[in-house]
Amino acid sequence: MSKVEEKLAELGLTLPPVAAPVAAYVPALRSGDLVFTSGQLPVVGGKLPTTGKVGAEVSPEEAKDLAQICALNALAAVKSVVGDLDLVEQVVKVVGFVAAAPDFHAIPGVVNGASELLGTVLGEAGTHARSAVGVAVLPLDAxxxxxxxVRVKAA
Structure with missing residues (x-):
């Protein structure tokens, strides 16, 4: 078990299986020392635990927890192409999309669920640049x- 997965276990979390793509793409792709993940939804056990807009059907607190699940799914996608999360040298960029009700503006706070998990689990390597974007709708009404x-050590 990698040090990253040991840290997840200390937090009571486990790395999930890689989420199956819902369209024509791969979960992650390596190019040189960078791994790019596809957008990861908060899929648990093959399905979304909840759907809807943040600030309407989904509370900001619940959405922040869902962003953490997205980050776990993204880490699983990274592991699927590099084999060991201890090879992660740096999370370079996080992009978070939040399906927001028209009057919901606390988008960064939701995406903090992903950012905080990465920082906790990866330490300094989890420090990253980030975009937090409010959108009208996401796939499967997520x-x-x-x-x-992420930047990884050379193979």
């Missing part, structure tokens, strides 16, 4: 979606 770009 409340949140997160994608990562």
């Amino acid at each position: 409340p949140v979606e997160v994608e990562l770009v």
Whole structure:
């Protein structure tokens, strides 16, 4: 078990299986020392635990927890192409999308669910640049979606 997965276990979390794509793409792709994940939804056990807009059907607190699940799914996608999360040198960029009700503006706070998890689990390597974007709708009516770009050690 990698040090990253040991840290997840200390937090009571486990790395899930890689979420199956819902369209024509792969969960992650390596290019040189970078791994790009596709947008990861908060899928648990093959389905979304909830759907809807943040600030309407989904509370900001619940959405923040869902963003954490997205980050876990993204880490699983990274592991699927590099084999060991201890090879992650740096999370370079996080992009979080939040399906927001028209009057909901606390988008960054929701995406903090992903950012805080990455920082806790990866330490300094989890420090990253980030975009947090409010959108009208996400695939499968998911409340949140997160994608990562990570730099990994050479193979």
